[in-house]
Amino acid sequence: MMKDPFGGMLLNIAFRLLVPFSLVYAVYVLILGESSPGGGFQAGVVMGFGIILARLILGEDAKIFNVRIETSLVLAGCGTFIYALAGWLTLVGGGKFLDYSFLPVSMEATHELHALGILMIETGVTICVMMTILNIMDAVVRRSED
Amino acid sequence: MRGFVITVLALLTGLFCSSVLFLPVIGDPDSAPNQHISPVYISQSELDTGSPNIVTGTLADYRGFDTMWETTVMYLSGLTAVLILSKSTMGRRPEKEDDYE
Numbered sequence: 001m002m003k004d005p006f007g008g009m010l011l012n013i014a015f016r017l018l019v020p021f022s023l024v025y026a027v028y029v030l031i032l033g034e035s036s037p038g039g040g041f042q043a044g045v046v047m048g049f050g051i052i053l054a055r056l057i058l059g060e061d062a063k064i065f066n067v068r069i070e071t072s073l074v075l076a077g078c079g080t081f082i083y084a085l086a087g088w089l090t091l092v093g094g095g096k097f098l099d100y101s102f103l104p105v106s107m108e109a110t111h112e113l114h115a116l117g118i119l120m121i122e123t124g125v126t127i128c129v130m131m132t133i134l135n136i137m138d139a140v141v142r143r144s145e146d
Numbered sequence: 147m148r149g150f151v152i153t154v155l156a157l158l159t160g161l162f163c164s165s166v167l168f169l170p171v172i173g174d175p176d177s178a179p180n181q182h183i184s185p186v187y188i189s190q191s192e193l194d195t196g197s198p199n200i201v202t203g204t205l206a207d208y209r210g211f212d213t214m215w216e217t218t219v220m221y222l223s224g225l226t227a228v229l230i231l232s233k234s235t236m237g238r239r240p241e242k243e244d245d246y247e
Contacts, residue, residue: 034197069228080221114196131224132221132224139227
């Protein structure tokens with residue numbers, strides 16, 4: 001947890017522009033990653049940037065951005081698990097591991113199943129990258145505050 | 147012992163450096179990576195994966211298992227950073243004062 005905020009009124013106002021923009025842009029990068037440059041890793045970095053910016057500017061006042069280190073460790077593991085879950089779902093559907101044509105969802109076209117599988121694993125990657133960045137920052141901040 | 151290690155390291159460095167001479171020229175269309183799998187990925191990526199982005203198709207679909215463990219490595223690196231930087235003394239070697247003498 002960051003106790004002291006960083007900067008004054010100017011940064012507090014810039015926060016209202018920068019943080020929502022970076023969070024929305026991260027979701028855009030994640031969802032359009034299938035058909036344009038981008039993807040899970042980049043989306044995670046941009047989202048982690050938005051959250052770190054919010055915590056640097058607001059300090060203790062950044063209510064939902066102050067993820068506790070235990071929570072962020074668990075969520076990083078959950079992101080990795082979502083990825084592996086996509087693989088297990090294809091095994092349940094009767095295919096090979098991570099063969100998205102066999103996802104147990106009824107869709108007509110095979111390439112739509114592939115798009116769904118790619119979106120699912122990239123969501124997992126995004127959560128893992130974002131929470132790993134928060135983990136490292138939390139560990140450094142905690143050590144310097146003690 | 148020290149001289150032996152230095153000799154072995156120098157020998158290995160020489161071997162690795164000399165292997166650069168046998169590498170294909172950058173951009174050579176006849177080299178093995180450009181002959182074997184790349185044309186298949188480039189021509190089949192959109193049909194196989196449904197993604198117009200070849201990078202995403204390769205990263206998430208053809209090489210999905212590889213990316214899964216990459217994500218795991220990232221998680222483990224974050225966990226390790228937290229464990230190293232934390233103040234918790236659990237599992238640490240007990241510090242003795244006479245170690246510093």
